[in-house]
Amino acid sequence: xxxxxxxxxxxxxxxxxxxxxxxxxxxxxxxxxxxxxxxxxxxxxxxxxxxxxxxxxxxxxxxxxxxxxxxxxxxxxxxxxxxxxxxxxxxxxxxxxxxxxxxxxxxxxxxxxxxxxxxxxxxxxxxxxxxxxxxxxxxxxxxxxxxxxxxxxxxxxxxxxxxxxxxxxxxxxxxxxxxxxxxxxxxxxxxxxxxxxxxxxxxxxxxxxxxxxxxxxxxxxxxxxxxxxxxxxxxxxxxxxxxxxxxxxxxxxxxxxxxxxxxxxxxxx
Amino acid sequence: xxxxxxxxxxxxxxxxxxxxxxxxxxxxxxxxxxxxxxxxxxxxxxxxxxxxxxxxxxxxxxxxxxxxxxxxxxxxxxxxxxxxxxxxxxxxxxxxxxxxxxxxxxxxxxxxxxxxxxxxxxxxxxxxxxxxxxxxxxxxxxxxxxxxxxxxxxxxxxxxxxxxxxxxxxxxxxxxxxxxxxxxxxxxxxxxxxxxxxxxxxxxxxxxxxxxxxxxxxxxxxxxxxxxxxxxxxxxxxxxxxxxxxxxxxxxxxxxxxxxxxxxxxxxx
Numbered sequence: 001x002x003x004x005x006x007x008x009x010x011x012x013x014x015x016x017x018x019x020x021x022x023x024x025x026x027x028x029x030x031x032x033x034x035x036x037x038x039x040x041x042x043x044x045x046x047x048x049x050x051x052x053x054x055x056x057x058x059x060x061x062x063x064x065x066x067x068x069x070x071x072x073x074x075x076x077x078x079x080x081x082x083x084x085x086x087x088x089x090x091x092x093x094x095x096x097x098x099x100x101x102x103x104x105x106x107x108x109x110x111x112x113x114x115x116x117x118x119x120x121x122x123x124x125x126x127x128x129x130x131x132x133x134x135x136x137x138x139x140x141x142x143x144x145x146x147x148x149x150x151x152x153x154x155x156x157x158x159x160x161x162x163x164x165x166x167x168x169x170x171x172x173x174x175x176x177x178x179x180x181x182x183x184x185x186x187x188x189x190x191x192x193x194x195x196x197x198x199x200x201x202x203x204x205x206x207x208x209x210x211x212x213x214x215x216x217x218x219x220x221x222x223x224x225x226x227x228x229x230x231x232x233x234x235x236x237x238x239x240x241x242x243x244x245x246x247x248x249x250x251x252x253x254x255x256x257x258x259x260x261x262x263x264x265x266x267x268x269x
Numbered sequence: 270x271x272x273x274x275x276x277x278x279x280x281x282x283x284x285x286x287x288x289x290x291x292x293x294x295x296x297x298x299x300x301x302x303x304x305x306x307x308x309x310x311x312x313x314x315x316x317x318x319x320x321x322x323x324x325x326x327x328x329x330x331x332x333x334x335x336x337x338x339x340x341x342x343x344x345x346x347x348x349x350x351x352x353x354x355x356x357x358x359x360x361x362x363x364x365x366x367x368x369x370x371x372x373x374x375x376x377x378x379x380x381x382x383x384x385x386x387x388x389x390x391x392x393x394x395x396x397x398x399x400x401x402x403x404x405x406x407x408x409x410x411x412x413x414x415x416x417x418x419x420x421x422x423x424x425x426x427x428x429x430x431x432x433x434x435x436x437x438x439x440x441x442x443x444x445x446x447x448x449x450x451x452x453x454x455x456x457x458x459x460x461x462x463x464x465x466x467x468x469x470x471x472x473x474x475x476x477x478x479x480x481x482x483x484x485x486x487x488x489x490x491x492x493x494x495x496x497x498x499x500x501x502x503x504x505x506x507x508x509x510x511x512x513x514x515x516x517x518x519x520x521x522x523x524x525x526x527x528x529x530x531x532x533x534x535x536x537x538x
Contacts, residue, residue, distance in 0.1 A: 001513050001514065001515055001516075001525060001527075001528075002515075002516070003515050003517070005517070012281070012305065012307055014304060014305055014306055014307075014331075014332035014333075014335050014336050015304055015335065015336060015339070015340055016293070016302060016303050016304035016305065016336075016340070021293060021303065021304070021305060024285070024290060024293050024294065025293065025297050025303070028294050028297050028298065028526065028527075029297065031527065033285060033515065033517060033523070034285050034290065034294070035283060035284055035285035035290070036281065036283055036285065036290060037283055038281055038283075038307070038310050041307055041310075041324055041328055041332070043328060043331035043332050043334075043335050044335060045335040045336060045338075045339035045340055046339055046340065047339055050331060050335055051327075051328060051331045053324060053325060053328040055310055055322060056322060058320075059310055059312060059320060059322040062283075062312035062319060062320045063283035063310070063312050064283075065312075066283050066284065066312050066313060066314040066319055067283050067284060067285075067314060069314075070284070070314035070315055070316055070518050070519055070520070071284055071285070071314055071315065071517050071518045072517075244270050245270065246270055246271075246272050246302065247270075247271070248272070248274070248302060248340050248341075249339050249340045250339055251339070254302070256270060257297065258270075258297075258300065259270075
């Protein structure tokens with residue numbers, strides 16, 4: 001059996017709903033072989049992050065090298081990189097191994113609004129990583145940090161896409177979930193805008209939504225889909241995952257990584 | 270959607286074929302929500318282990334506590350624990366939280382035959398962890414270490430089951446894959462022996478076989494299966510995973526975690 005291969009460079013979420021756990025589950029459900037370079041171990045559940053252990057740089061580099069040089073990688077996503085040296089070595093590895101199908105999820109702002117990266121790391125991400133991205137996937141608070149300006153509607157989102165695209169990624173998708181009203185995402189490839197509206201789903205079980213969405217794009221790119229096809233599939237995947245909730249945990253529960261496949265089996269796509 | 274929950278306490282394999290990666294993929298394919306407490310990060314691919322970073326004890330304990338106290342756990346498996354303090358805190362956590370559906374994969378001997386645990390850790394595993402196990406799943410080299418005696422046939426395997434059972438686990442399965450001839454596994458619950466024969470499959474793609482098998486047992490126990498039903502399913506899962514190879518990597522490639530579900534869809538179970 002021939003299989004596409006995806007690598008996630010991100011943190012570990014013990015709770016299984018976000019981080020490399022969400023990525024590996026998403027890759028698996030989209031028939032892509034998942035591998036990981038873990039940057040940090042978080043002590044985490046649906047109530048929050050209670051501890052963090054950063055992995056030494058040489059071990060992060062070692063994991064990427066081991067995977068790329070032996071098993072091979074068709075697409076990569078980056079999640080929580082957290083520190084300047086991690087961002088720098090990740091960017092270096094992507095260039096060294098000529099990895100071009102790169103999805104950058106710019107994990108910068110926690111659910112409660114707290115900044116996860118210091119200003120140096122935000123700048124390193126913009127300078128070193130964004131120019132290597134096939135697509136970068138900020139939510140509204142992350143896009144606001146990237147463009148240093150508030151976003152309050154669709155026109156602002158489009159302007160943010162233009163500004164972020166000027167940092168070098170081949171495409172940008174700004175996710176509208178944090179705005180009021182329908183959850184419109186805006187995809188911009190430097191020329192055209194595509195608006196992806198979807199019904200707002202009233203649920204607190206959104207832990208790992210961003211990880212899962214970007215992992216689904218990565219899986220589709222690994223299989224050779226075009227970016228717009230990958231984004232459409234990822235939007236269906238995450239919408240299904242948020243709709244059919246698992247009801248786990250006392251806080252923001254994980255999304256349902258089986259729901260998309262279940263819908264497909266029932267002919268719902 | 271209601272879902273069973275499983276926790277793996279084990280090492281991370283960057284290559285995605287063994288460790289918590291194999292466990293999470295197996296849980297996912299058997300419809301069980303997977304969570305993890307990572308004990309070590311290995312720099313690993315199909316050619317071997319090229320580096321290892323041990324996670325601090327407080328972060329290991331934190332991961333287990335975060336998961337058990339919030340999301341809840343129906344079954345647990347332990348894999349690479351590597352050091353005496355890790356074995357001790359894992360055993361303490363299992364007792365503290367009254368976790369009884371525990372699958373202990375006594376990871377002790379590497380593919381090439383090298384001992385992964387020192388004698389102190391082997392003894393700690395026997396003393397602290399085996400008495401808490403619903404089932405312990407050694408292969409032949411691991412069973413030989415546990416009973417301090419060579420094993421060369423079916424009668425020796427049964428004797429090993431008896432001896433290991435006397436250390437306290439509720440059941441033992443000694444896996445025969447390392448012996449010549451058919452791959453017979455022997456399950457012993459303290460009273461009866463069940464022999465599980467299967468055709469030997471000629472493949473070098475057996476990386477993570479032990480992790481995957483014990484994870485499949487764990488997933489089934491989490492869903493409420495009896496131990497013998499869980500072991501039968503796990504045997505089918507791993508046989509399918511070894512049969513339909515992925516052909517990844519230059520060494521011992523990973524097994525195919527999709528194969529069992531694919532067979533089910535085709536009515537092969």
